[in-house]
Amino acid sequence: MKRLSLSQAFWFLLRRDLLLAFRNRSEMANPLLFFVLVITLFPLAIGAEPNLLARIAPGIIWVAALLASMLSLDGIFRSDFDDGTLEQMLLSAHPVPVLVLAKVTAHWLVTGLPLLLVAPLLAMMLGLDEDAYGILLLTILLGTPVLSLIGSIGVALTVGLRKGGIILSLLVLPLYVPVLIFSSSAIDVAASGLPATAQISMMLAFLFLALSLSPVATAAALKMSMS
């Protein structure tokens, strides 16, 4: 029997990770719960000032999304590292960056995509201008995969350390900042009724850059962590 084609191996690993996530769904819901909780606390703390809330809504939503993404990062490779399946993945005859991309995709589908579904609801609660809803969804759709892809490099570097949590945040946060700036700026601009084409183009550029480079970097970092 021949070994699976590359795309078959990609889909197989993606499906396996989704199945595992489904079986651990309570754990997987954590980032989403965090996202919702942080955002609902803001109106309580700041008070009922609709104008102020609407003004800071883009920032709140994106800071919460960023922290929610960081919270879930360690899960990309942790359990695979602990039970030795990561070792086996690196020894596979398939190119490791493609397998890494499958794992990161699964991670994004489980932790990033749900944010997209609840974001409009939270935006409505904060009183964000209706014109900005489309751009809000677009920034989350383009931005959260970038967070997962960049984060995977950091996790791959720290997965071999016993207490890599703090180093991971220090490594990854600076790289998250451009995404934060451009996405909240895009929503801001859209809320004032101006076109956000420039910011969205930059985010598209981030996404393609991360898609093409980060799996290679992650695969190299994983090999270092394993040796």
Added chain:
Amino acid sequence: MSALLQTRDLSCVKDDRVLFEGMNLSLNAGQILLVEGKNGSGKTSLLRILTGLSLPESGDVLWQGRPISEVGADYYEQVNYVGHHDGIKRDLTCLENLRLVQAMGKPLPIDLDEALDKVNLYRFGDNYVATLSAGQKRRLALARLVVTEALLWIMDEPFTSLDKASMAMFQVMFEQHLEKGGVIVLTSHHDIEMPQSDVVRLNLSE
């Protein structure tokens, strides 16, 4: 005929301690290398270098005469590694784990229920790995040898938590693999009784 697996001037240093240096090994088809030595003498390090997971301090590992870093994917296709960790997911069933193993390697045309039967796990196909005992998990980890095709088997303490009957069963399986022209490298604290086979012993403590 040139050797399948060779090492050339291999040395390994961990935390400023030299574990071994200038190691020259040569294994032909049908030979089994039994790596012995005290705890911490570098058995696992040697095995990981042979798989390519770790890099040696100096020297090369050669597969059919070419360095494994050059051979790349064609080498990985020929290696089956059973490490210290079982490499199976506890939240998947036995069958799902075997399918994953096949997807990552070069699958053999074997019915998976039959494969489970070969490692004495028949009827456990739909059980979650989390519910298995330590020995059963180890047998499932070793089942990767049955469901994928590879010439070189590298195993780190394969007999941990196995009972005597299972150990004997796997030794028969090893002998069959050697008869078919395979190569095996393993570490074990248990005695290996394979009188029919060409056993090469390497003691890292001496």
